[in-house]
Amino acid sequence: MIPLALLGCTGPGPTPATPVDTDTDTEVPSPTPTADTAAPAPEAPTLLSPAEALDLDPAPDVLHVSLVAAPHTWDGVDGYAYNNQVPGPTLRARVGDTLVVDLDNQLGMPTSIHWHGVDVPFAMDGAGWQVSPVGAGETFTYTFTLEQAGTFWYHPHFDTEHQVDLGLYGVLIVEDPAEPVVDSELVVVFDGPAEVAASEEDPTVDPTPTTWLVNGLREPAWRPNAGETVRVRMLNASNAGYVALDDVRVIARDRGLLGAPDAAVVLAPGDRAELEWAVDATPLAVDAVPWSLAGPTVNPAVPLFTVEPVGASEAPEPVAWPFSPAGPTADPGHTDLRYTFTGSAAAGWEINGQTWPAIAPDVVSLGSEIILEIRNPSPAHHPFHLHGMAFEVLSIDGVPPAQRLTEDTLDIGVQETVRLRIEADNPGDWMIHCHILPHAEDGMMTVFSVQ
Numbered sequence: 001m002i003p004l005a006l007l008g009c010t011g012p013g014p015t016p017a018t019p020v021d022t023d024t025d026t027e028v029p030s031p032t033p034t035a036d037t038a039a040p041a042p043e044a045p046t047l048l049s050p051a052e053a054l055d056l057d058p059a060p061d062v063l064h065v066s067l068v069a070a071p072h073t074w075d076g077v078d079g080y081a082y083n084n085q086v087p088g089p090t091l092r093a094r095v096g097d098t099l100v101v102d103l104d105n106q107l108g109m110p111t112s113i114h115w116h117g118v119d120v121p122f123a124m125d126g127a128g129w130q131v132s133p134v135g136a137g138e139t140f141t142y143t144f145t146l147e148q149a150g151t152f153w154y155h156p157h158f159d160t161e162h163q164v165d166l167g168l169y170g171v172l173i174v175e176d177p178a179e180p181v182v183d184s185e186l187v188v189v190f191d192g193p194a195e196v197a198a199s200e201e202d203p204t205v206d207p208t209p210t211t212w213l214v215n216g217l218r219e220p221a222w223r224p225n226a227g228e229t230v231r232v233r234m235l236n237a238s239n240a241g242y243v244a245l246d247d248v249r250v251i252a253r254d255r256g257l258l259g260a261p262d263a264a265v266v267l268a269p270g271d272r273a274e275l276e277w278a279v280d281a282t283p284l285a286v287d288a289v290p291w292s293l294a295g296p297t298v299n300p301a302v303p304l305f306t307v308e309p310v311g312a313s314e315a316p317e318p319v320a321w322p323f324s325p326a327g328p329t330a331d332p333g334h335t336d337l338r339y340t341f342t343g344s345a346a347a348g349w350e351i352n353g354q355t356w357p358a359i360a361p362d363v364v365s366l367g368s369e370i371i372l373e374i375r376n377p378s379p380a381h382h383p384f385h386l387h388g389m390a391f392e393v394l395s396i397d398g399v400p401p402a403q404r405l406t407e408d409t410l411d412i413g414v415q416e417t418v419r420l421r422i423e424a425d426n427p428g429d430w431m432i433h434c435h436i437l438p439h440a441e442d443g444m445m446t447v448f449s450v451q
């Protein structure tokens, strides 16, 4: 194990996150070993990508997998898992492929699978307005075509706060063969330890995790080869925690490659982002920038994982990603639909004064362009998530983004006003909700009905 004192963020490549501060007294003191008493420090577990699902169909354009949702003990908790692994198996397909997933529900309670970020037909969404879940002991086959490249994920959309918290989530990667192939990939899923109990019993308990699991492990060590370029695909599967990273090279967000790389990212619950990671020989610690439901904080940085490069090679040159810079669409000025997020932990959370399931769906016409304005006068951030369609961010507090930003999950800060453009091209009664799952469970959900 590399002593903390050797860790730092001084390499020439992208230097993720906060460097370990070596000149304060807040670090874990390094015991001075003596020949007789020193026990070797336990080696940190190695951070590896979650195992990928086996393809049951030999056809090159079909990915057919089996997912068994069942009880599973992990991180010392009696939780759940898909195929006995947390995160669940990564599903890797290509644009244009057909995905076929046989879900076998062995949980002893109803469940479903929602394909977060994927524009699926409504019947395959795993969620919705008055839609039945898959019953205990039953099976269901999800099948649809994958039309968009990017890093997506899957999770239950029934008893969501409880089932996701206890381990039911996995990553869906849709590759675009036109994109450059780099030396390797790392799939990283951030999650808090089982978070539900405390905030379920007392909703005023801040549900933000203070420790993180990375691919189910506590402070694992990533051991990549120095000199390699790694495409790091990240998912925040936490119920309520934010992972903020500075000094990184962000190449993609929710809906695939960006128009230009970015240097920082905040992953709200449900968000994905991808990094280009040029590995040099410098060990470092990756910490999350302090963040809370109210935004950036002065709390201590939270350790995520360490990087212990193998070899002495220098960082490689940047990859020539096919970025296609495009500015945001001009805001047409009118507003078709308004959502106001209100409430508090003590009083409950609402959209337009309505609490799920006592809501009236907002109905829009298939094929129309909808300009949506969201205001958040409540005292907490709320990651806005729309099912079935992506949306473009027109402005945040009146300021258009620096580049065209297409998302399916967007954090709305305290007192922020966000304007979005939705092409309502997918018929169905689509869920709209906050992706802080205790907020959603508490009623912060509504329906965007495209007819």
Ligand SMILES: [Cu+2]
Binding pocket: 349, 380, 381, 382, 383, 434, 435, 436, 439, 440, 444
């Ligand atoms: Cu919320």
